[in-house]
Every structure is written in C-alpha cells, then in structure tokens.
Amino acid sequence: MESLVPVPVVLPLLAAALKLAIGGRLRRTQAFISVGTLAVVLAVSLVLLVAADRQGPLVTNAGGWPAPFGISLVADRLATVMLTVSSAVTLCVMVFSQAQAYADQEQAAPLAIFHPAYLIMSAGVSDAFLTGDLFNLFVAFEMLLSGSYVLLTFGGTESRVRAGATYAVVALVSSMLFLVAIAVTYGATGTVSMAQLAERFTPLPGSVRLLVELTLLLVFVVKAAVFPMSGWLPDSYPTAPAPATALFAGLLTKVGVYSIIRLEALLFPGGPVGGLLMWAALATMLLGVLGAAAQTDIKRMLSFTLVSHIGYMVFGVALFSVGGMAGAVLYAVHHITVQTSLFLVAGMIERRTGTTSVDRLGGLLGLAPLISVLFFVPAMNLAGIPPMSGFLGKLALVRAGVADGSPVALTLVAGGLVTSLLTLYAVAMTWNRAFWRTPPPDVAGAGTVLEGEETPEDAEGSGGAEGSEDAESPEGAGGSEGAGDPGERGGPGGPGGPGGPGGPDGPGEARGPGAAGAGRARGTEGITGREIVTSVRMPPPMIGATAALVALGLSYTVLAGPLSAFTVRTAAELLARRPYISAVLGSGR
C-alpha cells in the first residue's frame, strides 16, 4: 500500500516526459496517455484515501533514505482528501481542454506544450499535498508554478504575457521568501523534515519561532491569495485559457490553504498568529466579494469570489478547533469543485458568444439553456443556498465560530454571512444580465454566431490564416467569414433569435455586430490565445466534463454525512499531531 504513495507525483511526471518526447504527433495516443494517467492518479488517490482513513498515515521514504534525512511522502487524511478532489478536478478539466482544443482545430501546440505543462503542474500539486519535507514542498511549489507559468502565458498573446509577468514576479518573490524561511528554519533546527520540525520548533525561543512562522505564513498567504497579498490573482487569472484558469482557481490557491493548515496544525500548533489570521480572513472575505460585485466580466467576477471565499478556509484554520479545521477542509473540498466548474462554464460561455463581459451578453437562458443550468447550479452552490455543499461548508464554519464564542470569531461569523449574501448578489447580478435579460440590439446575441454545423471549413480557414500572427491576419480572415455571414444567419444562428439584431437595415447593418462583435471579437481567445470563432456547437465531452464537476459538487450534499464525519476525523488527526509524527519518524518516538 505504501508503494502507491509516490504514484500521483511520479506518474504525471513520466507521462509529461513521454509526451514531450512524442511532440505534436499521435493525437489519439496522446489523449489516451493524458486522460489515462490522470484517471490512474484518481484511482490511486481514492485507494490512498480509504487506506489512510482506515490505517492512519501512509509513509514512504523516497530513495530509501530513512525519515529525518531523506524526503518522506506522507499520505494522511488531509493529504489524501485534497489529492482525491484535486485529481478528480484535474481529470475533468483535462477532458474539457482536449475537447475544446479538438473542436477548435488546435492540435499540435496543445499536445506538445499544454499537456506536458498541465501534467507537470498536477504532479506538483500532488507533491505539495503529499510531501513531508519542507524543502520538498518548495520544490513542489516550483513544479506547479513552472507548469502554471507555461499554461498562463500559453500562446504568448500580449494580454497573457502581461498577466504572466505579474503572476511570475509575485510567484518568484514568494519562492525567494520561502527559501529564506527554509534557510532560517534549517539554521535554527538543523532539519527540514516536517515531522522532526514539529518536535524541534517547540524548544526554540519564542521570537525565532514567531519569525519562522510569520515568514512561512507570508509565503503561503501569497499562494493562497489572502487579503493583503491577493491583488495579483484577479489580474492574472482571467486572461489564461479557460481550462487553465479553471484548474488554477480550483487547485493553486488551495495548495496555499493546505500549506497554511499544515503550518498551523503541525508545525506551530496554537501559535500567536491565530488572531492575525482571523482579521486577514475577514478582510479577504469582504474586500474580495466587494470587488466581485463591481466587476462586469464573468471571469473577473469569479476570480474575486475565489479570493473572497479563501477567507472562509482561513477563518476555519484560525479558529484552531476540531470544528474549525473540519469546516475549513470541507469548504476547501467544496470550493475546489465549484470554482473549477464555474470557470469551465465561463469558458463555454466565451466559446458560445465570444465574450464573458456581461455588458455584451444577454438572453443566454433562451440561447443556451444547458450552459445556463450548468452555470446556475454551481453559482447557487457558491453562494451557499441550502442544501448544497456551499451551505454545508458555511454552516460547519459558522457553528465552529459560534462554538468558539470570542468576539472576533463572532465578528467573523457575521462577516461570513454578509459575504455569502454579497456573493449571492454578485452571481445573481451576473445571472440577470447575462442570462435573463433580453439582449440589447448591439449585443452578441443569437444572430451573431458565425460558425454553425454546416460550416466546419470556416474554422479550418481561420486556422490556416492564423499561422502568421500579424496584424492583417485577423482582418483577412474576418473578411472571408463576413462573406459567408448572411447565408448562415438564417440557418443555425437563430435558435430563438429575434430575427437578427439588424433585421430592418439589411445585411450591411447585420454585419456590424456580426463581424466585429463575435466573428473575431477582441479578447475572444481559444486555448492558444488566438482569436477563435464562436460556435453554437459544444462538443459533448466539454459539456460532459463540466456536468461531471457540477454533479460532483452536488454529490457532496448527498454524501454530507460521511463527508463531514470524515472531515472531523481529519481535523482530529491534524490537531493530535502524534499520528503524523510517529508515522514518519517511527512509533518509538
């Protein structure tokens, strides 16, 4: 059983290497490798989850070096539950991205670059969850970051390079800070094994302990995008390809939250920074959600709610009780699933209409009922409508906060409820404007879809014209599509459409929004960052992957009993600390 522990780290790395060697060829084999690898990782994570729940933490020492000296990988309840959810999400997003790339006729670049980077990132995430070694945690961060750099700047368009610069610099600074923290830790204790650190931090002078704790906390807080350090996230996430954003939103910040949990529970139990974390959580929740309410772009709105809801988990950690920790873990599980599915739906909206700005959207409920349902369910889940898992997570946290009873905790409970309401306001506003209202005449509505079932060659043509990224290429391709425009208008473009926005003025007027608004809309970016043709056709795997995630989010309601019992067990194991330490260092200690 122990030998399965390294699989989630090693297997994606091997697959990435294999795929790099194959390059852009053998599409089916490549797809099989990617999906197969992630499916195996998911299966192994499930096995580990059950085993860790039954037998306690599973430990394996990399390279056979004994525990305090070598790198140990530890699969306890917290690590395995995070691992399981993250690999399920990773698998769904991978299916989604493959379907999107295939439908957009973009094959070579995704296969040769996107997939390996994706796999390396997922290996990094697994490593971060499993590692029992502080320096290896740094390496895991670097692994997932280098994967995410590539995914974020994929295609190298101007906006992505700009977003990538912000992201890379923030990540680099936090990595350097992490190294400084490791240097101080090693200088003070002479070890980087977390189990041994947990024992060796206790006798240290208080000031040194506080220094190390605060430095490490700062690093993780940057990763998790907690308030004073959250500004980078909404600037960098929305420009990335939809599947990458979805994955980042689901996993990367949760890696930071996971690290905060480990830090607070294992290394510095009951440290003096609990109060600080409380206030940070409050500021994160409120400022994040206020930012979300001000946005007009769905992806940006979601990025802000992402930041905001990190506050809930930090709140749970800061309470430092079994209830709080259990709530934080439950909330993390819920939030990974829901946030990822919302970003995937945003990607589908973008593919359907060419934009995610609610100013230019409207009437999607009539146009794309399936997308609407797929958006509505996780959006309500995010806002915490009972009986969905968002409500359960918030309920657990509120109960833990009330049980704590201190004024700060009660303030946070109130802040959490306000945040929940404001989240509902933000998503309801998006819902009203993008899905419910009648589309204004110049909105990219029903009549502006340029590619329907009959014209797959259109997409091919644009794919060919894409080769050179020069300024004239979009014009040329746009013109060639414009020629075919009026003919298609009557065909697939009008499911429930009000006869085209420019009906009375003839084709000249109708082309206005058609050619400029949707055909090659600025900011409409496919997986490689070039402008794509919008389509009424959603490949079934895209819908299937998103629906699977939505269903996973809903299934937490069905499994609420076992799940919350499990999170309570997880929290108890975390706060006891002994199982982890003795599993790593041997039960004699």
Added chain:
Amino acid sequence: MSVPLLPIAASATLVAAGASLLLERSLVRLLAGVILLGNGVNLLIVTVSGPPGDPPILGRSAPGRMADPLPQAMVLTSIVITMGVTAFLLSMVHRSWQLTGGDEVQDDTEDRRVRLRSQRGEIAEAVRERRRAYRGLVAGQRAELVRLNAARHERERRAAREMRRRIDETGAELDRWVREHGEALPPERVAERRAEARRAEEESRRERHERVRRIREDFARRERELAEHEREVRERLKVRRREARKQMRAAIRADRARQARAEDPDLEGDD
C-alpha cells in the same frame, strides 16, 4: 556558532538590490533582480546552515570535519530552479519585445475600465445635479412671475375702486351744489354750470382713459420685460447645459484616449 558577518552582509546587499530591481517595470531589470535575489538567498542558506568544513565526500575527509551536505543539495536545487525560471522569464521578455517592441509591463486594461466606469458615473451624477439646480431656478422664476401678475391685478382693482369712489364723490357734491344754488341761480347759469360739469366730467373720463391706457401699456411693457428675462434665463440655462454636456463629452473622450494609450505600448506611462 559565530555569525560570519561578511557573507551575511553580502547576502543582504544582494537581496536588497534584487528587491529594488524587482520594483521596476522593465522585464529585463526585473530578471536581473530575480537573479540577484536568488543569489542572495542561496548565499544565505549556505551561510546560516552550519559551520564550514571539508567537502562531504566519503573517503576524502573525516566524517567529523565534513560540512553539512544537505544545505548544499538544497542550494543546488534552488540554483537549478532559478535557472529554469530565468530562462522562462527571458523567453517572456523576448515575446514581449516581439509583440510590443519593449519589455515594459503594461497596465491591466480591465482595471482601467472599472476605474473609467466609476469616473463616468461621477460625471453623470454631476450633470444630473446641475440639471436639478437649473430646474429649481426656472421654477423660482415662474413663481416670481405669477406673484408679479397677482400684484398687478390687485393694483388695477384698487385703482378702479378709487376712481369709482371719486366719481361718486363728485356726483354727491354736484347734487349738494344743485340743492344749495338750484333756486338762486337762473336757468342759463344752471345750464352753463351743467355744461361745465359735463366738460369736467368729459375731461376726467379722458384722463381716466389715459391713465388706464398708461397702466395697460406699463403692464404690457413689464410683461414683455418679464418674458425677455425668462427667455434670457432659458437661453443661459441652455448654454450652460450644452457646456456641461460638452465638458462631459470631453472628459469621456480624454478617458478613452487614456485608455487607448494604455493599450498602445509606445505611449504607456505611469498614469
């Protein structure tokens, strides 16, 4: 363990220089900052993690005099990682140079859009405020006009009453005079007096007509003046409104231009 001051100072200098370079907008300087920062931190790890010693290779030096090998392994790892990240940043610099001809990090346009929206809201609010003020002004002028009208009617009514009173008075006086001198005077005198009285009455009627005419003229003039005044106020209001609208349009245009500049890399500045 004694603290080796020199390496720590060197590391601090490197970190400080790297951090200040990281604050630059140019990606190349940023890259230099990352490299300096990485070197400073690596130096710190090696310095603080134990006393110096012999190379940690079995068979070449006694295990007791060896330096701790773990920090060296960590530093090696971090050097490799820094190198990889540096390569990535370099490629990003190159891409940025390809796309924009420079390596400056651009502002986020979506942030600008949100800011622009709030500015537009403020301007619209100001315009609404001013329109409300003008409406209040117009209403005040109208009320003033109504008040003046009422006052004029009152004055006219009073003048008419006065005149009727005087006519009655004159009639009563005439009657009295007739009663006193009726018998004493010869009929021709009476006729003369009557003619005189009629003349006087005629004259007074003319005078009265004259006065009514004057009052009417006066009233018409005043009304014209008032209308003139109101027109003027309206004109002024229109001009001001147009000006406000022009201002708003100019502000919006300027914002758009700024926005365009933000997207135009050559003109990019620190807003």
